[in-house]
């Protein structure tokens with residue numbers, strides 16, 4: 001590191017407000033501070049600004065229909081098709097030869113799809129799906145890693161008006177079956193395998209295992225990613241992707257006209273109970289919102305090359321690898337593998353080679369990069385970067401500053417974007433061409449987003465006080481319901497702070513937060529039994545039910561403990577059954593059960609056996625205490641416990657390991 005960088009770093013340490021550079025502001029898509037007021041005064045008509053990013057086959061009547069709140073309807077009676085909006089119109093506008101997707105495999109192979117290429121293959125695959133029997137409104141499950149056929153399949157579904165339900169490829173066979181059963185999904189697009197740290201991973205065996213538990217007939221299409229590296233055979237009702245595409249070469253399908261409120265996709269996410277929630281997003285509101293936030297927050301322009309390092313299997317990938325960027329006609333980069341293969345230069349090499357303008361990643365990744373050291377990014381020309389983003393969990397100021405300095409070279413604004421699977425797109429963040437940045441605080445609510453921090457009674461808290469994050473007005477990207485479960489939708493999100501009798505509805509995202517005197521919000525984390533491991537949301541109840549299913553385990557409690565890189569890590573406390581031996585074997589079984597029911601992302605940091613769990617006098621497990629033990633925090637008073645003596649016993653074990 002040079003002398004100059006050293007002093008910059010020292011200066012950064014102390015600084016807590018950063019202005020966006022003039023050069024950024026000058027070119028920013030949004031740079032007028034008046035936008036906040038403009039949205040407030042014109043609400044809800046301000047959201048026409050978002051709808052204008054789309055091509056509507058038929059204009060909508062009203063921006064918002066609140067008559068059935070909290071089942072809000074946006075852009076009523078508008079008609080459009082998402083694949084037409086992401087592809088056809090750009091090709092018609094002369095962008096046929098512009099790169100839409102620049103894909104890179106882990107072993108180094110690359111594939112570029114221009115908007116013209118992508119439209120052709122989406123058409124061919126849509127025609128294929130139609131021949132296989134897919135009709136409008138059929139839910140198609142996509143269980144695929146980061147291969148170009150994943151976004152192609154998503155857009156092909158959108159073209160037919162068949163909602164997709166993407167299941168993250170890292171999820172287990174069980175997780176796949178649960179989701180296909182819940183959605184009655186009769187079609188599955190999957191892949192033989194993919195590369196991870198240079199190894200060919202078998203995905204098709206896991207798929208087939210999952211299919212055994214699907215309660216209805218299914219038709220499957222398999223993408224051959226690995227060729228000779230993994231032999232696989234197809235059973236009846238399973239088809240090879242390439243063969244089908246060849247058979248449908250040159251065919252096209254008219255984009256199906258969809259109502260703005262028609263479902264574009266389902267995305268399952270973890271909640272407080274054991275059963276994942278099927279979040280429903282719509283064609284008009286979601287697409288308008290992801291395009292608008294890609295424009296205003298990510299500052300994307302058609303000539304940009306943009307890279308979001310998330311997996312398309314999560315909402316981040318849906319909104320900000322695929323739909324938002326392609327709705328704007330941008331070039332989106334897609335990378336199959338890990339950041340440390342073949343070595344720790346990989347991400348910086350991708351940015352340098354592709355001259356990436358805007359880069360969007362997660363705090364957990366940034367903390368890993370910090371640990372690896374600045375020598376890796378320092379060897380690369382990252383001067384193409386104009387803007388950086390983070391998402392998924394709170395970012396600590398030290399990681400923020402490292403990102404700002406070593407990746408952004410001290411002259412790229414950073415957007416710390418708070419949002420959720422349910423919100424469809426960004427909610428709380430700075431507008432990079434308008435706002436100053438404060439490391440650690442996401443920022444104010446976006447224009448039109450009425451975010452408030454309230455106390456238990458729903459009253460706004462004073463600046464500096466911690467409280468609960470709420471959103472007091474609806475927005476176009478919001479979820480519409482939980483799949484076939486309107487009741488759970490209302491219970492989960494619209495109960496705590498709403499006043500149904502007066503028809504006042506407040507959205508509760510289940511996060512704690514505080515706000516400062518400038519209206520900047522610092523998100524503190526979940527206040528429910530959901531934990532955030534490396535930016536991934538895991539329900540502790542889901543993990544618990546896997547562990548108590550193990551023979552020899554009587555009771556279990558799962559909590560999140562602090563982790564330097566992952567943010568939080570999974571800690572399992574388990575009571576063995578009488579006569580069952582706690583030890584390596586039982587631990588192994590508990591871990592297996594978690595991997596089988598969820599997948600490697602839920603792998604516990606530690607499994608702690610104890611003969612009792614700390615409980616209150618009324619018999620409730622003291623989770624807070626278990627979290628503190630896992631995090632190595634100072635333990636508060638245990639005098640309210642029925643069994644305070646177990647605390648030391650457990651704490652000793654955790655500290656030993």
Ligand code: WT7
Pocket residue numbers: 269315316390391392393394395416417418419420421422442509510511523524525526532535536537
């Ligand atoms: C939860 C949502 C949004 C896509 C990725 C995660 C946490 C998300 C931030 C941020 C602090 C954040 C919240 C939220 N979260 N972004 N910038 N700062 N916390 O989506 O799986 O639906 O999880 O992630 O706790 O509720 P998700």
